[in-house]
Amino acid sequence: MSFWSPGFAQFAPTSNESEPALQEIVVTGSRIPVPANITATSPLQVVTAQDIALAGQTDAVDILNSLPQTVINSGVDFGNNSSPLAVAGGIATADLRGLGPQRTVVLVDGRRLGIGDPNTGNPSPAPDLDQIPTALIERVEVLTGGASATYGSDAIAGVVNFIMKRNFEGVQLDGQYGFDQHQQHNYYMQDQETAAGITPPTGGVMDGYKRDLSFLAGTNFSDGAGNVTGYFIYHNQDAVPGSARDFSACPAYSTNYFNDVPAAPGVTCFGNSNSNKFLTNAGGGPPYSVVGQQFVPYPAAGSVPPPW
Numbered sequence: 001m002s003f004w005s006p007g008f009a010q011f012a013p014t015s016n017e018s019e020p021a022l023q024e025i026v027v028t029g030s031r032i033p034v035p036a037n038i039t040a041t042s043p044l045q046v047v048t049a050q051d052i053a054l055a056g057q058t059d060a061v062d063i064l065n066s067l068p069q070t071v072i073n074s075g076v077d078f079g080n081n082s083s084p085l086a087v088a089g090g091i092a093t094a095d096l097r098g099l100g101p102q103r104t105v106v107l108v109d110g111r112r113l114g115i116g117d118p119n120t121g122n123p124s125p126a127p128d129l130d131q132i133p134t135a136l137i138e139r140v141e142v143l144t145g146g147a148s149a150t151y152g153s154d155a156i157a158g159v160v161n162f163i164m165k166r167n168f169e170g171v172q173l174d175g176q177y178g179f180d181q182h183q184q185h186n187y188y189m190q191d192q193e194t195a196a197g198i199t200p201p202t203g204g205v206m207d208g209y210k211r212d213l214s215f216l217a218g219t220n221f222s223d224g225a226g227n228v229t230g231y232f233i234y235h236n237q238d239a240v241p242g243s244a245r246d247f248s249a250c251p252a253y254s255t256n257y258f259n260d261v262p263a264a265p266g267v268t269c270f271g272n273s274n275s276n277k278f279l280t281n282a283g284g285g286p287p288y289s290v291v292g293q294q295f296v297p298y299p300a301a302g303s304v305p306p307p308w
Helices: 049-055 060-065 187-195
Strands: 002-005 008-011 044-048 104-108 137-144 158-164 170-183 204-221 226-237 252-254 267-269 278-281 284-291 294-297
Touching: 044 049, 049 137, 060 137, 187 267
Parallel strands: 104 158
Antiparallel strands: 002 008, 044 137, 137 158, 170 204, 204 226, 252 267, 278 284, 284 294
């Protein structure tokens, strides 16, 4: 004899010894926690504090960017790797499966993280991951697919849950220092830049210096009934302009068609709208500079040198 009711199953022994022994009971339609990863009903990936420390990541968005299910789209996302020419910047968002940050729910200890986008022109604001102190992260749980039934339509892409350290006691100090090292070896582009009147960068260069320092201190009180934790985090990273690399010291355009006329294959250096040297059309023509509110032939006295 056996019977079933929602949420659990119970089986009474029978006198028939030939019946096979029960191997597994599957409970559906419940919110009972399930084991992570392989046996999970939805894809779940967990990044622990040890993984974060071994990777040397000091920013919450860098943790997510290391996962394959995270997509950075310069048109809608914000973060350290976004183009400053395409987005306002200043915040970092999570975008799972490339469906947009407004379709990814961000939680901190199971509670929704509030919107942190200061750009009023963004029609789809999302939580700012820069609000999350990396030093306090215990683990990050990333759930992709099947979360909209629980969290609503804004979780169509998935859910990112940052689990913070609780009952932290003691003092933790972390520091990191690094830089980019590059050897200029694109001699073809160096020749093109020289021909365009630009002094190309040569030799070796070290730049993009990065400095990180975090201090974390906490203690329990009232026999473990309460805890107070404080932290201080400092992050600074120097910019690396395009002029610091020989392959990007000037915008390169194909010379296969010059003024809509077939020409010799190769590239040449033109200006663009992001510098103070640009051409009258995409195929060629005399370059102009901006002086005040006027366009004058390039180069001109008073014009700002192109940043390239």
